[in-house]
Amino acid sequence: MKDPHKKLKVAILGSGNIGTDLLVKVLRSSYLECALFIGRSLSSPGMTKAISLGVPVSDLSIDVIMKDPDCCNLVFDATSALYHKHHANILDELGKFVIDLTPSRVGTMAIPAINLRECLHCKDVNVVTCGGQASIPLAYVIGQIHKDVSYIEVISTIASRSAGAATRINLDEYIETTEEGIRLFSGCNNAKAILNLNPAQPCVDMQTTIFAKVKKPYLEKLRNAIDSMVKKIQCYVPGYELIVPPVMENDRIVIMVRVKGRGDYLPSYAGNLDIISCAAIAVAEEYAKATIEKVSA
Amino acid sequence: MAKILINDVTLRDGSHAVCHQLTKKQIAVYAKAAERAGIPVVEVGHGNGLGASSLQIGESLLPDMEMLKTARESLVNSKLGVLIIPGIATINKDLRKAFEVGVDVVRVASHCTEADITERHISYVRERGKEVYGVLMMSHMATTEILVEECHKLKAYGAEGVVLMDSAGAYLPGDVMERISTLVANLKIPVGFHAHNNLGMAIANSIAATEAGATILDGSMRGFGAGAGNAQLEVLCAVLGKMGYQTGIDLYKVLDAGEIAEQELVQITPAPKGISIVSGLSGVFSGFSKHVDRIAKEYNVDPRDILFELGRRKVVAGQEDIIIEVAVNLWRKNEH
Amino acid sequence: MNTDIHDRIEKECAESVYGSVQALSALKGQSVFITGGTGFVGIWIAALVSFLNDNHGFNTNLTLLARNTYAFSEKAPHLARRKDIVLIGKDVRDPLEISEEVTFVIHAAANPDNRQHVLESLKVMDVIVKGTRSILSSALQLPYLKKILNISSGLIYGGQPMELDALPETFIGGPDCNSSASVYAEAKRYAETICSAYRSLYKLPIVVARPFAFIGPYQSLDKPWAINNFIRDALRNNPIRIIGNGTPVRSYMYPSDMAVWLLRLLGDGKPGLAYNLGSPYGISLKELAEKVKEHANSKSEIIIKHMNEDTSKFIPDVRLAKELGLNITVNNDETIRRSIDWFKNSSGLSQ
Numbered sequence A: 001m002k003d004p005h006k007k008l009k010v011a012i013l014g015s016g017n018i019g020t021d022l023l024v025k026v027l028r029s030s031y032l033e034c035a036l037f038i039g040r041s042l043s044s045p046g047m048t049k050a051i052s053l054g055v056p057v058s059d060l061s062i063d064v065i066m067k068d069p070d071c072c073n074l075v076f077d078a079t080s081a082l083y084h085k086h087h088a089n090i091l092d093e094l095g096k097f098v099i100d101l102t103p104s105r106v107g108t109m110a111i112p113a114i115n116l117r118e119c120l121h122c123k124d125v126n127v128v129t130c131g132g133q134a135s136i137p138l139a140y141v142i143g144q145i146h147k148d149v150s151y152i153e154v155i156s157t158i159a160s161r162s163a164g165a166a167t168r169i170n171l172d173e174y175i176e177t178t179e180e181g182i183r184l185f186s187g188c189n190n191a192k193a194i195l196n197l198n199p200a201q202p203c204v205d206m207q208t209t210i211f212a213k214v215k216k217p218y219l220e221k222l223r224n225a226i227d228s229m230v231k232k233i234q235c236y237v238p239g240y241e242l243i244v245p246p247v248m249e250n251d252r253i254v255i256m257v258r259v260k261g262r263g264d265y266l267p268s269y270a271g272n273l274d275i276i277s278c279a280a281i282a283v284a285e286e287y288a289k290a291t292i293e294k295v296s297a
Numbered sequence B: 001m002a003k004i005l006i007n008d009v010t011l012r013d014g015s016h017a018v019c020h021q022l023t024k025k026q027i028a029v030y031a032k033a034a035e036r037a038g039i040p041v042v043e044v045g046h047g048n049g050l051g052a053s054s055l056q057i058g059e060s061l062l063p064d065m066e067m068l069k070t071a072r073e074s075l076v077n078s079k080l081g082v083l084i085i086p087g088i089a090t091i092n093k094d095l096r097k098a099f100e101v102g103v104d105v106v107r108v109a110s111h112c113t114e115a116d117i118t119e120r121h122i123s124y125v126r127e128r129g130k131e132v133y134g135v136l137m138m139s140h141m142a143t144t145e146i147l148v149e150e151c152h153k154l155k156a157y158g159a160e161g162v163v164l165m166d167s168a169g170a171y172l173p174g175d176v177m178e179r180i181s182t183l184v185a186n187l188k189i190p191v192g193f194h195a196h197n198n199l200g201m202a203i204a205n206s207i208a209a210t211e212a213g214a215t216i217l218d219g220s221m222r223g224f225g226a227g228a229g230n231a232q233l234e235v236l237c238a239v240l241g242k243m244g245y246q247t248g249i250d251l252y253k254v255l256d257a258g259e260i261a262e263q264e265l266v267q268i269t270p271a272p273k274g275i276s277i278v279s280g281l282s283g284v285f286s287g288f289s290k291h292v293d294r295i296a297k298e299y300n301v302d303p304r305d306i307l308f309e310l311g312r313r314k315v316v317a318g319q320e321d322i323i324i325e326v327a328v329n330l331w332r333k334n335e336h
Numbered sequence C: 001m002n003t004d005i006h007d008r009i010e011k012e013c014a015e016s017v018y019g020s021v022q023a024l025s026a027l028k029g030q031s032v033f034i035t036g037g038t039g040f041v042g043i044w045i046a047a048l049v050s051f052l053n054d055n056h057g058f059n060t061n062l063t064l065l066a067r068n069t070y071a072f073s074e075k076a077p078h079l080a081r082r083k084d085i086v087l088i089g090k091d092v093r094d095p096l097e098i099s100e101e102v103t104f105v106i107h108a109a110a111n112p113d114n115r116q117h118v119l120e121s122l123k124v125m126d127v128i129v130k131g132t133r134s135i136l137s138s139a140l141q142l143p144y145l146k147k148i149l150n151i152s153s154g155l156i157y158g159g160q161p162m163e164l165d166a167l168p169e170t171f172i173g174g175p176d177c178n179s180s181a182s183v184y185a186e187a188k189r190y191a192e193t194i195c196s197a198y199r200s201l202y203k204l205p206i207v208v209a210r211p212f213a214f215i216g217p218y219q220s221l222d223k224p225w226a227i228n229n230f231i232r233d234a235l236r237n238n239p240i241r242i243i244g245n246g247t248p249v250r251s252y253m254y255p256s257d258m259a260v261w262l263l264r265l266l267g268d269g270k271p272g273l274a275y276n277l278g279s280p281y282g283i284s285l286k287e288l289a290e291k292v293k294e295h296a297n298s299k300s301e302i303i304i305k306h307m308n309e310d311t312s313k314f315i316p317d318v319r320l321a322k323e324l325g326l327n328i329t330v331n332n333d334e335t336i337r338r339s340i341d342w343f344k345n346s347s348g349l350s351q
Helices: A017-028 A045-052 A063-067 A081-093 A112-119 A130-145 A165-169 A171-186 A219-234 A271-296 B024-037 B064-074 B091-101 B115-127 B144-157 B173-186 B202-211 B233-243 B251-264 B274-282 B286-299 B303-312 B321-335 C002-017 C022-027 C040-056 C069-075 C114-119 C121-139 C180-202 C226-235 C255-268 C285-295 C319-323 C332-345
Strands: A008-013 A032-038 A074-077 A097-100 A124-126 A151-159 A191-198 A206-213 A240-249 A252-259 B005-011 B041-044 B079-084 B105-111 B131-137 B161-165 B191-194 B216-219 C031-035 C061-066 C085-089 C104-107 C147-151 C206-211 C240-242 C274-277 C302-304
Touching: A008 A017, A008 A271, A017 A032, A017 A045, A017 A271, A032 A045, A032 A063, A032 A271, A063 A081, A074 A081, A074 A271, A081 A097, A081 A124, A097 A271, A112 A130, A112 A219, A112 A271, A130 A151, A130 A171, A130 A191, A130 A206, A130 A219, A130 A252, A130 A271, A151 A171, A151 A271, A165 A171, A165 B115, A165 C114, A171 A191, A171 B091, A171 B115, A191 B105, A206 A271, A206 B321, A219 A240, A219 A252, A240 B321, A252 A271, A252 B321, B005 B024, B005 B191, B005 B233, B024 B041, B024 B064, B024 B251, B041 B064, B041 B105, B064 B079, B064 B091, B079 B091, B091 B115, B105 B115, B115 B131, B115 B144, B115 C114, B131 B144, B144 B161, B144 B173, B144 C114, B144 C180, B161 B173, B161 B216, B173 B191, B173 B202, B191 B202, B202 B216, B202 B233, B216 B233, B233 B251, B274 B286, B274 B303, B286 B303, B286 B321, B303 B321, C002 C040, C002 C255, C002 C332, C022 C040, C022 C255, C031 C040, C040 C061, C040 C069, C040 C085, C040 C255, C061 C069, C069 C085, C104 C121, C104 C255, C114 C121, C114 C180, C121 C147, C121 C180, C147 C180, C147 C255, C180 C206, C206 C255, C226 C240, C226 C285, C226 C332, C240 C285, C255 C274, C274 C319, C285 C302, C285 C332
Parallel strands: A008 A032, A008 A074, A074 A097, A097 A124, A151 A191, B005 B041, B005 B216, B041 B079, B079 B105, B105 B131, B131 B161, B161 B191, B191 B216, C031 C061, C031 C104, C061 C085, C104 C147, C147 C206, C206 C274, C240 C302
Antiparallel strands: A151 A206, A206 A252, A240 A252
């Protein structure tokens, strides 16, 4: 698979922190090739980084894809929710597979450990939120093992410095999107999400706790299933770690995980941003494999 | 002498003291007593404000809106207040509904260094023409200079005043004096203070704040609040009166309200005890006390060890889940 | 609704420009380039130029540059459709090629919302500083350039001393540069100094305008400014709350006057000079609240909370502008009346 001709051409729309972190991950991928790194300003730090890495860049925003639709097969959208709503229609018409990293809630929610294969049949998939990526697979396992989950709650704490202006303004969207994801994948209709920003120095790692209420807990079975789910997640989020395996406390199931970032473009305490781009890369690589298989078949 | 605006948190911070189990009757009876005493603002709800009923912080007996509706029915001249912490509650799910019930005053709170997360919520209240204040929780965790910066942000977003919360009851009067006087000198809007009594300093700190120029003070009847409780409102009114400050509150009636609170709400009058003293020393959110107490027993570890470890890890309000992690780690260490 | 808005704005432009059409003839047949073109200033200049083209045969072309051109089409669809107005979506900080025919440039890109100044302080400064440098270096390439108008801010004075009735352009004060509350004001000061460097090094003909406060159509009521809040509360019959004692004095210019002043400064302002742009007619916040209540026919109660003893004032001395023959055609009462009328009928009053 080292043959560069067999790599899938992708474009990254958005040259902010997430877009640039994605770029570093794409450059490392055996299945993906960054055909174009797109922003609005050639002088932004992300652009400067991309240029220094020798990646083709453009400051023409979505227009550059409209002008040359053949430049890529897959588009990562790392702009903003508002822009994604506009981009979604254009990219749909151009027949591009889109992985949306904004909180737009436009596309199908993608949790690679759960619905990777199904996602490939969609046109626009969304990687939910950092807390969603960390907790939904575990909520899904809880829901698989217990049919009577009456309530699920997820609390994430992230380092204050890893939360940029957009994250801070969009806390409400974070909460509502995470809750929607939990409900969708766990089958439990009653879900709550909380996000804390912790300013401690040195910066804290992202940490997520899941509480669940069930009538009768099957702890042993749950522990095994959670262990294998964690292994599955670790395949695409290397910094994902189970720190408190399922226990009962005060009549509730408690599970805790920690997410360390890979430190690609962003510092390693930004596990919250890393997990989002890791999930996006996982979907993209799966799509690439499927496409390449189709071509060679 | 300056006029001091008293914000009564008996029915909000007091929720922490009873694991958020306030009943409809209790809210109605107390709200009526507060109204009679002429208390300007009565804050009502879960201990961590709107939308905070959760496994993390504690589940409320009553839904938020039922608590607010009940209080609303008893309040005429006293204003109905709520606290909201972005990250816990949202505009769509919580704040919008609170306005439908008829809330008059909203206090938007964040951890002391994170004022940026309050912009949307403060603007939302401001745009609806309601009174809005910015609150910095756990304010002992930031330097005075940072508090000034964060208060400037709250003001720019549209807060009519700013309130420093000593959520861990960690301040001594000198700390309060220094912070409040600097804020008053740097801001053109009212500055307030919210005390906790973990180190027995709630009244002394509140008075230090007033002497430094604060014009908003929080208090609760019999100190009914998280940890060792808040500044005891009846005492606060009496002392402020003695010093010549105006609160507009009737002394006899506020004392009566104290009696009513004791009979109707307060199961155990809060006082600085082991856990809350250590909570003040270690700078840990007062609302953690009950969780720490319970979890320490479950894992057979010393609650004071948990608190000092939480303090070392600099946890913020809303991180109650970490108590379990710390207890599990201590337990594992003890086992080996 | 749309034609109503169009007619109303056109009528207001006609009134403000009455008597100065001749004085604006320097702009006839010219091509004007505006950064920040889709903001409050940009929309009003576009409205006034459209009026002059439609009714006085000015034949002036406008190019509006903004990051988000959809916003302009949403706010002012009747202007966005015009042939004499071209929209360009681009970040003002990026290298820019301006069409050779451009003879006048107005640099208006900056966000005056003080919430943004703290939320994204570094970006706010970056846009002002880099944006100013970028537009000036592009303007250097223009062969037929006649004038650049840099829109600065009255905030650069840093506050008005009590002993001054009004701030003259020669007042040398300044914001506290060691405070994050000064992000916008300090960046605007620096941008003026950038202009002076371009004048000195390259002889660029740059005029500076220092705007004070405005109220009227195309503003939004959710801005965190006293008059916007007063109007919103009056229209809803909510209490109008004055946090301090009501004595601070401000002045408000109606935007049709603002647009006329800006175009006159563009045409006739003297390069190297800075001109205050605003109304010299001060009004205390208490008086303002009373007038808003009266004109809105509102049942609102006015509450003066006396929670601080701020007695500041912020009034421009406009003698320099008067020397150019500029004056206020919409008085305080009329400004308030028209603003209320606009907000009553616009979507600015969201529930």
